[in-house]
Amino acid sequence: xxxHNKDDDGxxxxxxxxxxxxxxxxxxxGLAFAGYYLWSIAGLPGMAQFxxxxxVAVLVVLVVLLALRMGTALARGEAEFSFADLAExxxxxxxxxxxxxxxxxxxxxxxxxxxxxxxFVFLLLSMLLLQVRxxxxxxxxxxxxxxxGYLLFIVALxxxxxxxxxETFLAGIF
Numbered sequence: 001x002x003x004h005n006k007d008d009d010g011x012x013x014x015x016x017x018x019x020x021x022x023x024x025x026x027x028x029x030g031l032a033f034a035g036y037y038l039w040s041i042a043g044l045p046g047m048a049q050f051x052x053x054x055x056v057a058v059l060v061v062l063v064v065l066l067a068l069r070m071g072t073a074l075a076r077g078e079a080e081f082s083f084a085d086l087a088e089x090x091x092x093x094x095x096x097x098x099x100x101x102x103x104x105x106x107x108x109x110x111x112x113x114x115x116x117x118x119x120f121v122f123l124l125l126s127m128l129l130l131q132v133r134x135x136x137x138x139x140x141x142x143x144x145x146x147x148x149g150y151l152l153f154i155v156a157l158x159x160x161x162x163x164x165x166x167e168t169f170l171a172g173i174f
Contacts, residue, residue, distance in 0.1 A: 019082040020070050027063040034059050051157050098129045114164015115154065120146035 034056040041049050073079035086096060106122040113121065123142040132138050146166075153159040154167060155174045161167075 018079045019085045020079045021081050021083040022085045111162050114167045115161035116146050116150045116166040117164050
């Protein structure tokens with residue numbers, strides 16, 4: 001992931017430089033989604049937009065902090081702007097494209113499986129693909145994330161997320 005670089009005199013620089021271009025993909029995609037989200041809720045009453053706007057504001061702050069950190073690393077010469085890490089090895093490329101395919105599957109499947117089950121399946125399959133171990137950890141993380149998502153967005157905030165078998169089953173309880 002890092003490499004030795006030559007300075008202006010042609011000498012090899014002994015400091016390892018991190019490639020940071022690929023690290024911008026998720027933040028930029030997140031900002032694009034946030035923009036789309038704000039556009040899609042524009043017609044709702046102000047109180048209905050509050051939680052969404054708050055989350056978008058948090059996302060923007062985090063992306064700005066990340067950009068400042070990356071800019072500082074670039075300015076210090078500790079990093080270089082490169083997308084070479086996207087497919088450094090065949091295994092890495094397959095994992096990245098696999099997670100991308102799972103994200104598309106998540107987006108397409110959410111109307112049928114519902115929010116909670118879709119999140120659970122997406123996280124479960126992503127972590128299996130990325131070889132997270134032990135496998136028990138995968139199930140615990142996926143279950144906890146889906147449960148927190150359900151409790152926060154559907155129960156607490158009353159978000160109108162796609163309902164599936166889990167939401168139908170739990171509707172009587174909550």
